[in-house]
Amino acid sequence: MxxxxxxxxxxxxxxxxxxxxxxxxxxxxxxxxxxxxxxxxxxxxxxxxxxxxxxxxxxxxxxxxxxxxxxxxxxxxxxxxxxxxxxxxxxxxxxxxxxxxxxxxxxxxxxxxxxxxxxxxxxxxxxxxxxxxxxxxxxxxxxxxxxxxxxxxxxxxxxxxSAQWAPQGSGGLSQLFRDHDITAPQLAAELKLPPPLALAVWRGQQPLTAEQAATLAALLGWPATRFLDANPALPPAVVHELNRPLRRSQVKKLAAQYDETERAARLRAAYGIYTLAARDDNRTRPNWTARTDRYFELRLDQ
CATH class of the missing domain: 2.30.30.110 (SH3 type barrels.)
Known part of the structure; x- marks a missing residue:
């Protein structure tokens, strides 16, 4: 110093x-x-x-x-x-x-x-x-x-x-699966997903969460970032929610809970929030603030 x-x-x-x-x-x-x-x-x-x-x-x-x-x-x-x-x-x-x-x-x-x-x-x-x-x-x-x-x-x-955390998202997830002969039924089995959701992931219409990427990485011997980088781009509204200062304390708690960096925790939260869309009845006009609140309510130890 x-x-x-x-x-x-x-x-x-x-x-x-x-x-x-x-x-x-x-x-x-x-x-x-x-x-x-x-x-x-x-x-x-x-x-x-x-x-x-x-x-x-x-x-x-x-x-x-x-x-x-x-x-x-x-x-x-x-x-x-x-x-x-x-x-x-x-x-x-x-x-x-x-x-x-x-x-x-x-x-x-x-x-x-x-x-x-x-x-x-x-x-x-x-x-x-x-x-x-x-x-x-x-x-x-x-x-x-x-x-x-x-x-x-x-x-x-x-x-x-120069600080930034949100990935661009190449959108190449479907091609990645195809190039390595990974099928939708395999995704359903390995990730314990219902067939319709596994098919959406396989088609690149639904992102992998951090946990799912880690599961596939351990199975195939690849880094988890290889899957996360191929995810579809995050909706701007999700990035906005996690940019807001009111989310900082929640991100810190998530990082401590998983013993990871704040950037990794933001990514974990972002993809987790995004995947809640698959279970949301109102997908055409999603309430991203409510969805973000719900994600942290579910994930953070009380």
């Missing part, structure tokens, strides 16, 4: 030890996660990367524009410093507007705070004009430590911006 990381962490631990968590922060942190909105401050997590972010714009395509936030003394000319009363954290916050980026919802882990007041359009200029005591960072040459810290934030944003 670099000296910047070490000292920053030590200061954060020392500050946390002597601070009472503001009531507003406690309410936000313990509330059920919802879709992100401008003016909220979130903790973003992807693999080993953790970063605080201010949401500036929430898109309708499962993405959001966000600015990295920190409690550090390091700044540059594009950093807007907010005084303690400006957020429910009740601590001064630095917003690195020069690093604003578009990020997928799937990296948003937990809302931790929000602005106490916000302009109708959230930009660096409107925030600087409306928040009493806001000021811009120094426009002088960065110190070596400040430059290193900015580089760390840049790396974090690159990791978060």
């Amino acid at each position: 670099s000296s910047v990381h070490t000292t920053a962490y030590q200061r954060l631990v020392a500050a946390a030890a002597g601070l009472k968590v503001p009531d507003a922060v406690h309410r936000v942190a313990t509330a059920a996660p919802q879709d992100p909105r401008p003016g909220q401050i979130w903790r973003a997590v992807w693999e080993d990367t953790i970063q605080l972010l201010l949401i500036t714009t929430a898109g309708d395509d499962d993405t959001a524009r966000a600015v990295p936030a920190s409690f550090e003394r390091y700044t540059d000319a594009d950093t807007l410093l907010l005084p303690a009363p400006a957020t429910t954290l009740e601590q001064p916050v630095a917003l690195w507007w020069g690093l604003e980026a578009t990020l997928p919802w799937c990296v948003l882990d937990r809302q931790v705070s929000e602005l106490t007041s916000r302009p109708d359009t959230l930009t660096s200029r409107t925030l600087a004009d409306t928040v009493t005591g806001a000021q811009w960072g120094s426009d002088t040459v960065l110190s070596a430590a400040a430059g290193e810290y900015r580089a760390v934030l840049t790396d974090h944003l690159e990791v978060l911006a």
Whole structure:
């Protein structure tokens, strides 16, 4: 860990030890996660990367524009410093507007705070004009430590911006079975499926679940990903449901239950939710939110 990381962490631990968590922060942190909105401050997590972010714009395509936030003394000319009363954290916050980026919802882990007041359009200029005591960072040459810290934030944003989990789905499942002389009756027997559902899988009209892919992989000596990658593409509505922050805690529980990564757990959930369509009486207009709720209700240990 670099000296910047070490000292920053030590200061954060020392500050946390002597601070009472503001009531507003406690309410936000313990509330059920919802879709992100401008003016909220979130903790973003992807693999080993953790970063605080201010949401500036929430898109309708499962993405959001966000600015990295920190409690550090390091700044540059594009950093807007907010005084303690400006957020429910009740601590001064630095917003690195020069690093604003578009990020997928799937990296948003937990809302931790929000602005106490916000302009109708959230930009660096409107925030600087409306928040009493806001000021811009120094426009002088960065110190070596400040430059290193900015580089760390840049790396974090690159990791978060490139995060993805949903497979494209080649749709080649049927051809894979045909190429290796795997018949629908064999699928029915090995996967313990009723014949109509086995036929739908064999035709590539129905995806294999993670458990089914693992069964076939053990039988044939292939990696399970070979089957999952050949699945039909996931419906966008399924991907959207599992991108939503409110699903993050459910995905984490599923990952812990199966001792696997969050990405593997999302895939497990996605294909499991998709296969519920075969048992849904309303297949023409499926309620994906209800189906997702039902999947986690069935799969998660209570």
